[in-house]
Amino acid sequence: MKARIKFRKYGSLRFIGHLDVMRYFQKVMRRSEIPIAFTGGLGVGVTSDGEYLDIELTAPVASERAVAKMNAVMAEGIEVLSFVQIPDEKKYSGMTITAAADYRVTVLESARSAEQTRCIPGILKAQAEHFLGQEEIKVWKTTKRSEMEVDIKPIIYDMQVGDADIRLFLAAGSEHNLKPDLVMEAFLDFCGEEKGAYPFHFHRIDVYAKNPDAWADEKAAHVRGAGLVTLESLGKKIGE
């Protein structure tokens, strides 16, 4: 049986990278005696309310009990939010179906602390519409092998610049993947500001899948845009 764990990462745990969080969860499974068999990000410095991990169970465990058991052996800075069953077929695994993610970006008083935020500077608010109104938004993307110029405009699904924060809804997953820092860098550049002019904090809200499937619990699904639903809503609760 396959299960999907949704967790959030906050506080000092944002300094633990994706691979270490995966290692951490392996040990959590053993400590909480969740019978697992394993399958499989975030960068260091990002907090999140929507982190997912798909696992293979060797025996069923009730959702509520699994959440309680895991949270009982958890370090501060990480909390399991839900535990649901997902279909066994490969096409439903988190990596294959992930299509988008949304983020809350805040501007910090100083890079020294993610706790103290300030209002979104006027120039950013004023320029948002123009930024998005461009024909194309070209940025330099560096990969392991090369550096190339790409147009990120089509994969910015939404961008709302408010008084307290900036909301980004971006492509995520194996097909297209756009990191929020890259968008903010391009935005600053567009506004004529220096790279690093404002210290940002990135918080991931949730991850979405393009899968308007029968499995999705319509009511729980946080439907956004073209049939995108949260990864969590694609699973169903496991009863006692």
Place this chain on the structure above:
Amino acid sequence: MRKLALNDEILLKIEKPARYIGGEVNSVMKDPEKVDIRFAMCFPDVYEIGMSHLGIQILYDMFNQWEDVWCERVYSPWIDLDKIMRKEKIPLFALESQDPVKEFDFLGITLQYEMCYTNVLQVLDLAGIPLEAKGRSGEDPIVIGGGPCAYNPEPLAEFFDLFYIGDGETVYRQLLDLYKENKSDSGTRQDYLRKAAEIEGIYVPSLYDVTYNADGTLASFSPSVPHVPKTIKKQMVLSLTDTYYPKRPVVPFIKVTQDRVVLEIQRGCIRGCRFCQAGMLYRPTRERDVEKLKEYASQMLKNTGHEEISLSSLSSSDYSQLKELVDFLIEEFKGKGINISLPSLRIDAFSLDVMERVQDVRKSSLTFAPEAGSQRMRNVINKGLTEEEILTGAGQAFEGGWNKVKLYFMLGLPTETQEDMRAIPELADKIARRYYEIPKEERSGKCQITTSTSFFIPKPFTPFQWARMYSNEEYIARAAIVKHAFNDQLNRKSLKYNWHDAEITVLEGVFARGDRRCSKVLLEAYRLGCIYDAWTEVFDYGKWLKAFEHTGTSMAFYNERERKIDELLPWDFIDIGVTKEFLVREWERAMKGEVTKNCREQCSGCGAARFGGGVCNESKN
């Protein structure tokens, strides 16, 4: 939420911020208002190394079981953070509370190897504690040293308020109670140190005077005040079964060197290899009860979620209940996907069988530590491993499908000749020949015999404590002889040879047997920028040479002379139970190439029997 000592900007800039944030599963949080004593326990190396040390985990658990004490961990900040902390004047902090170390009552530093000595200074410096004990006031924590290097504490004497000699499980309670008592009596730091010196096993260096002869050797070493003991007696836990053991060890967020549950099955070793300091310091050998160990294994795996369990001891094959323990571990945990690792096993039919059972894939290599190439040399060092045993063990392994062997040797041992050096590649070649005796269709390709040599460093409290060392150049010349001899071997294509650098060796030699005057060199080296000397990418030998030059200290005086039997040695004031008479006898037997039997075969009267426990009492039960 816990506060952090470092701000986000710094944490995002440095390598592996998880080294500094604490908050790991099983780390202990207490209310500082509700404890009487705050103890900072430090391993003066980077987090991944320090977190892998069992001794600290044992003491951390013991201290935190006491309601009036909160023990927290401190490690050396890596060089990236070290620079930032100096520049921004951020004081060194403990991981749990993230509070400055300077606010603590005690700073305990474990001394596991000589090459961490400049890191001791780094820790004190970053904490804002005066480097020299004489410069400290009531505001500073009491700085305690312990661990194997505390058995010759003299090169560090100026930097520590006191040293704890022996197993940590014994007199710490007394030391802390005395601290509370002294505090409520409004006693001073000096009052406390005076009284602490009367606790058995506690050495307060400031209360002793040292004089030197014209030739530089020690003339006298004695207490400068009344009621302070002339000799410091090593403290020992006689029953390892009935003492502290960390059932809930801290689980790091990042991968550390020892990323597994560690079961200490015994302390001490019955073998009596003449170069081995641990083999003498931890006499008599004491075993932990096998039923207790089974319990610990289950609890610790459950509490940590680790995927691997490892046995720890100086020589696991000598643990009398090994078979029972290993059978239990395999039966109980193998099916749950737990790896079982068994280091320091002698290679024989039993261990090969065990290794076959614990490993799914037989890719790993086999390790032998003959330590010397020729039988003559092995007799001198009392390494009871014969060529026949090595070849038989390797042969069995080859027939069982192994084809990789690792061999460990030492160069520069007392009485070593060129013949002894050449015997190292010859032995490696014999092992390879044994492999190629197996018919081609039954063996899996070529074999790979990897030989590594390190240079022998005489250590205090060993029969070789009087032996001379050599210069850097001489060591490299010896390694070159071995290297050339490798080229002459029939199976040279299957043999690989690595040797260690000699620069660290000669420094380690000085500080292992150094006296109080060596502290000048340490201070100067630190001032010149030396830290993390155990890390080749950071180590700077040039600075060390300057430090010796600037302080007018001769490396040759400490390393390149054979000490006379009647010379007063800097560590003679410590009584480890093993007598000097025994060490002299062993030194003389070594020179004659005579082998001494192990503790279970025949008692050789080393003196450790006076503790009245462990292996010394086995036959009497």
